[in-house]
Amino acid sequence: MTILITGANRGIGLELAQRYAASGESVIGTYRTTAPEGLDIRFEQLEVTDPASQAALAQKLEGKPIDVLVCNAGVYHDKGQNLADGYPADMWADSFAANVTGVFLTVQSLLPNLQAADHSKIVIISSQMASHTRAPGGSYIYRASKAAALNLGRNLAVDLKGLDISVGIYHPGWVQTDMGGAAAEITPVEAAAGLKDRISALSLETTGCFETWDGREHPF
Secondary structure (H helix, E strand, O other): OEEEEOOOOOHHHHHHHHHHHHOOOEEEEEEOOOOOOOOOOEEEEOOOOOHHHHHHHHHHOOOOOOOEEEEOOOOOOOOOOOOOOOOOHHHHHHHHHHHHHHHHHHHHHHHHHHHOOOOOEEEEEOOHHHOOOOOOOOOHHHHHHHHHHHHHHHHHHHHHHHHOOEEEEEEOOOEOOOOOOOOOOEOHHHHHHHHHHHHHHOOOOOOOEEEEOOOOEOOO
16 A cells, blocks of 8 residues: 655654554655655655646656555644734735645546556545634634635535545644644554554545544544
């Protein structure tokens, strides 16, 4: 089985890549600027927002079946922004480019690879902050972009079901990473272990699901 994970150079993506590699799977991780060294994982450069970068990766992987595509790369630029004078327009554009457009471009460019595998899966790392049931204010850009990624995943699930490709959208937990901060609730190890179980359970019967890292159904 081959698993491709975007944003696999650190945090949850790296831990998930290492967990799959340790279980004997073939793993391809992507990075934006710097690849980790000393790991038994194939790393390829990918700027998810750049169609040329997407095309270059697709060309390298032409004809290679991908069983699981994990769209993990993302940004959280607007933490701590002030409503009165923050949230500049370029921050909106950059965040949506990475968190939404980047997911779509990755799925689009690697769709032939997914179709070349049997019962392939697409995993979109969203957030509980995407849910309309969790709206305490603030972080408008991140919340809106992750809600868009959730909507994208739900619609992809409908369109790709006939191609035998299932789609799962997941809240990875509040994780102790550069993005989540030291005060977060769980470690990357815990998040990756839970996500790996969720990916294993994903099927055409559950396609379009929005779940937490530990298997609970999350309200939209």
